[in-house]
Amino acid sequence: MPSNNFSDIKISGSVTVVPKVKRSIEEDIELYGGNYKQVERLKRTLGFNQRRIAPREVTALDLCESASQSLFKKLDLSPIDINGIIFITQTPDHSQPSNASLIHGRLGFSKQCAAFDVGLGCSGFVYGLWLAFSLIANGSSSKILLLAGDTLSRLVNPKDRSLAPLFGDAGSATLIEKEQGGRTSWFRLGSDGTGASDLIVPAGGSRNPISKKTEEEFTDNEGNVRSLQNLFMNGSEVFNFSIEVVPREIQELLKYAKCEKSEVDYFVLHQANRYMVQNIGKRLGCDLKRFPIASFGVFGNISSASIPGAMAFELGENFSTKAKKRLVLSGFGVGLSWGSCLVDLSEIRCLEYVEYNPINI
């Protein structure tokens, strides 16, 4: 189990971009056979409400490009200053080249810059931070642009009521850089590939290429419609995995960092759904006020962008002060994989979300 800590590296800013188009679960009432009570139950129990949907021509690359431009402007930086680009996505524009290469070409980065993708979802932001911190710590880079974004709304079948109302689209850009100053960050990561089939798009890769057969829709035991090209989630297994692994991992992380739960200002968990986040909070025995979850009902589950999205949506304004802000970030999902870190975001220069607007860039 990799556990690391890093000193003299900071997160300087983060911008999350969400599409303008909102879709609410009420618009999906036909999925529940017109049963308004069922929709109310999902809203009350899981926190379902609205999600953001990218137009057909907009990809995670576009959302992250827009987030990068906004971040550069806020931090008064130029792409030339960056010497590492890490792009976390499960929905790249192409199987090759990588999204990192594409954005490198679009925004005019220096050629002295490593650029690569990492194929992770809900755990990906923390993995990306860990990689960025590692590359800075080993001297490979001094400023890293971490991009994390997905358009999962395209991968779910609109007739799959277990997933269609859950996922939204978003892209984020975060700057990690070297500093003199003594703050330390702690990480813990892990994987369980035996659960790989619990969150999977069965077709469309090399193992099972797209064909007439993979396009065929079928109805599963629970009445959900999808094809092999759509995302499948074994909800009960993923739930069990999350409540078993995440509270334990966060406790181990804090033990490793010699930090008391009471010393953490916020626990920003992957915004899987409200029930999951609050459940993990209760299991940790913490005040739920320190577990942001409001962004889930506005953006939906936005996969790799959900941690920066939640920080920006709920904590953005609190960070204008110079107060010390110790945060636990924890992502968990496809792989199965998980990662948690304890970071200090005091004096972060920019933490915000904006709506995607290609005209104003």
Add this chain to the structure above:
Amino acid sequence: MEIKNFIDHFEYALDGLESGTIDGSTNFKDLKEWDSLAILTVTDTIDIEYGILLRKSEIEAFETIEQLFNFIQSKL
């Protein structure tokens, strides 16, 4: 542990199921409230109350509330 407590927890987990709706002989999979969300909340409740994390297939292997209760009892 008494089956009455277990039934109370089960009814609570099924969100809005009125107290007294079910008893030990109820086939819980026949309840109209039994769906994927119910499986999740029941799994969670059993784990929190009794410290046993069951899989969906383990829960659904039983027919009645009493059978599920006896299984949990045997694991305590």
